[in-house]
Amino acid sequence: MAEGIPQLVVDRTSPVPLYFQVAQHLEQLIESGAYPPGTRLDNEIMLADQLGLSRPTMRRAIEYLVDRGLLVRKRGVGTQVVQPKVRRPVELSSLYDDLRAAGKEPRTEILSFEVQQPSEVVAEALGLGGGSEVYAIRRLRYTGDEPLSIMSNFVPTELVRLQADELAETGLYALIRNAGINLKIATQSIGGRAARAAEARLLAESPGAPLLTMTRIAYDDTGRAVEYGSHIYRASLYTFELTLTTT
Amino acid sequence: MAEGIPQLVVDRTSPVPLYFQVAQHLEQLIESGAYPPGTRLDNEIMLADQLGLSRPTMRRAIEYLVDRGLLVRKRGVGTQVVQPKVRRPVELSSLYDDLRAAGKEPRTEILSFEVQQPSEVVAEALGLGGGSEVYAIRRLRYTGDEPLSIMSNFVPTELVRLQADELAETGLYALIRNAGINLKIATQSIGGRAARAAEARLLAESPGAPLLTMTRIAYDDTGRAVEYGSHIYRASLYTFELTLTTT
DNA sequence: CTCGTCAGATGGTCATGACAATCTGACAGC
DNA sequence: GCTGTCAGATTGTCATGACCATCTGACGAG
Numbered sequence: 001m002a003e004g005i006p007q008l009v010v011d012r013t014s015p016v017p018l019y020f021q022v023a024q025h026l027e028q029l030i031e032s033g034a035y036p037p038g039t040r041l042d043n044e045i046m047l048a049d050q051l052g053l054s055r056p057t058m059r060r061a062i063e064y065l066v067d068r069g070l071l072v073r074k075r076g077v078g079t080q081v082v083q084p085k086v087r088r089p090v091e092l093s094s095l096y097d098d099l100r101a102a103g104k105e106p107r108t109e110i111l112s113f114e115v116q117q118p119s120e121v122v123a124e125a126l127g128l129g130g131g132s133e134v135y136a137i138r139r140l141r142y143t144g145d146e147p148l149s150i151m152s153n154f155v156p157t158e159l160v161r162l163q164a165d166e167l168a169e170t171g172l173y174a175l176i177r178n179a180g181i182n183l184k185i186a187t188q189s190i191g192g193r194a195a196r197a198a199e200a201r202l203l204a205e206s207p208g209a210p211l212l213t214m215t216r217i218a219y220d221d222t223g224r225a226v227e228y229g230s231h232i233y234r235a236s237l238y239t240f241e242l243t244l245t246t247t
Numbered sequence: 248m249a250e251g252i253p254q255l256v257v258d259r260t261s262p263v264p265l266y267f268q269v270a271q272h273l274e275q276l277i278e279s280g281a282y283p284p285g286t287r288l289d290n291e292i293m294l295a296d297q298l299g300l301s302r303p304t305m306r307r308a309i310e311y312l313v314d315r316g317l318l319v320r321k322r323g324v325g326t327q328v329v330q331p332k333v334r335r336p337v338e339l340s341s342l343y344d345d346l347r348a349a350g351k352e353p354r355t356e357i358l359s360f361e362v363q364q365p366s367e368v369v370a371e372a373l374g375l376g377g378g379s380e381v382y383a384i385r386r387l388r389y390t391g392d393e394p395l396s397i398m399s400n401f402v403p404t405e406l407v408r409l410q411a412d413e414l415a416e417t418g419l420y421a422l423i424r425n426a427g428i429n430l431k432i433a434t435q436s437i438g439g440r441a442a443r444a445a446e447a448r449l450l451a452e453s454p455g456a457p458l459l460t461m462t463r464i465a466y467d468d469t470g471r472a473v474e475y476g477s478h479i480y481r482a483s484l485y486t487f488e489l490t491l492t493t494t
Numbered sequence: 495c496t497c498g499t500c501a502g503a504t505g506g507t508c509a510t511g512a513c514a515a516t517c518t519g520a521c522a523g524c
Numbered sequence: 525g526c527t528g529t530c531a532g533a534t535t536g537t538c539a540t541g542a543c544c545a546t547c548t549g550a551c552g553a554g
Binding site: 262306309321322323 | 502503504505506515
């Protein structure tokens with residue numbers, strides 16, 4: 001159960017913080033299976049000595065991995081590698097990224113793209129005053145040949161400059177991030193209802209078929225509302241996967 | 248924009264860590280509106296001096312609030328209170344707690360409660376070998392007079408001792424926590440489908456009505472799978488509210 | 495008037511040292 | 525044999541000191 005020395009030499013000239021170098025290396029050792037679940041790490045003092053670091057720095061590296069659910073610490077006992085399972089973090093990703101990660105080859109058709117005065121609901125969600133304008137984007141997303149989702153998104157024009165042709169190629173979130181906006185937190189609401197006639201037509205479903213609805217407000221790291229989205233998905237083709245942690 | 252001194256004296260005899268005392272007090276000042284969004288805090292050195300603390304301790308308090316989304320720090324600039332919005336953390340709570348928090352007066356009817364050999368799906372989800380047994384619980388939850396949800400849960404018998412009458416009064420998660428198990432992380436999958444006849448009858452809906460489905464596997468802090476749940480909700484009455492953060 | 499440079503302010507990282515709280519296991523006493 | 529106590533191990537908390545990285549704004553050159 002005990003552990004020797006990880007074959008790691010920290011690079012003090014690197015701009016990457018030392019604690020982060022150590023954390024990444026440890027994470028790699030765990031993910032690769034070199035440190036299987038249940039492995040007991042040496043104590044903090046010894047680890048710090050082995051790497052030529054101070055204890056606070058070593059602690060910080062371990063803390064980072066504890067927060068991410070890879071390690072467990074117990075006072076008086078020690079630090080252990082946790083059972084693997086699904087330890088993916090909660091992600092603020094877009095459907096486009098999700099699909100591409102799953103190898104599904106997403107395709108997007110832009111139904112409409114315009115600049116307009118926000119509706120009351122949108123203005124309220126984004127905290128916009130009078131005179132503001134938003135991009136209103138309506139897209140139909142396919143996975144392979146099958147229509148999957150109708151997405152309506154609203155982004156204040158003053159925050160980012162958008163173009164229709166870019167949206168067809170990359171996800172909305174990537175464009176927002178590229179504009180230097182730091183997406184940090186989002187509130188989502190997931191519900192369900194039956195398909196209306198127009199929606200059913202677009203999605204190749206029958207009227208009354210079960211749909212998933214999702215509305216989301218995304219905020220950047222200063223607390224500004226950046227995007228409001230109202231999406232519907234074919235329940236027969238899509239589920240939301242998420243990981244929750246206690247705080 | 249600048250700030251004076253918070254009227255706070257830390258209690259060094261308390262078992263509550265100093266950084267946490269400070270964090271809680273700051274949080275209270277922010278939540279109460281005494282520090283409205285945009286308020287700029289004094290720099291770390293000054294704050295630490297004012298409270299008679301060291302800078303690392305003061306930093307840790309601020310760090311705690313930054314992680315929770317209440318503050319933003321920018322190097323070279325300072326620390327500010329973030330726009331309020333919904334800054335609730337991602338929670339691993341139960342429907343029972345959610346409803347009670349919303350003042351809805353939940354009621355639970357136990358449809359069945361037994362100890363059985365787990366099905367293949369359940370054994371796989373919980374990582375159980377042969378010979379293990381689980382509690383199989385099937386409950387119907389009401390909000391006021393309306394049926395809301397059918398919940399099927401499975402918990403290994405070796406982890407906790409459950410009784411039917413307790414379940415009617417309190418949430419399953421509270422019972423698990425009371426048994427000294429430290430719920431830490433859960434993976435959920437949310438989807439939708441049409442109601443089948445038997446389900447529709449129990450939920451007072453028509454067959455074919457849209458339902459939300461949720462399956463969840465919850466793990467404790469050592470990575471052990473503790474609970475598997477498969478729930479269905481009336482989409483007309485329930486939505487999942489959640490907050491996502493980037494990591 | 496515009497742009498680049500530079501100094502000050504502020505958070506980010508790291509080291510060293512110390513003591514407290516908690517868990518485990520061994521040992522003594524009953 | 526059982527139980528309670530105590531010592532050792534290990535993480536948790538806190539203080540002090542130092543230097544680095546980044547941002548803002550003022551000032552001066554053009």
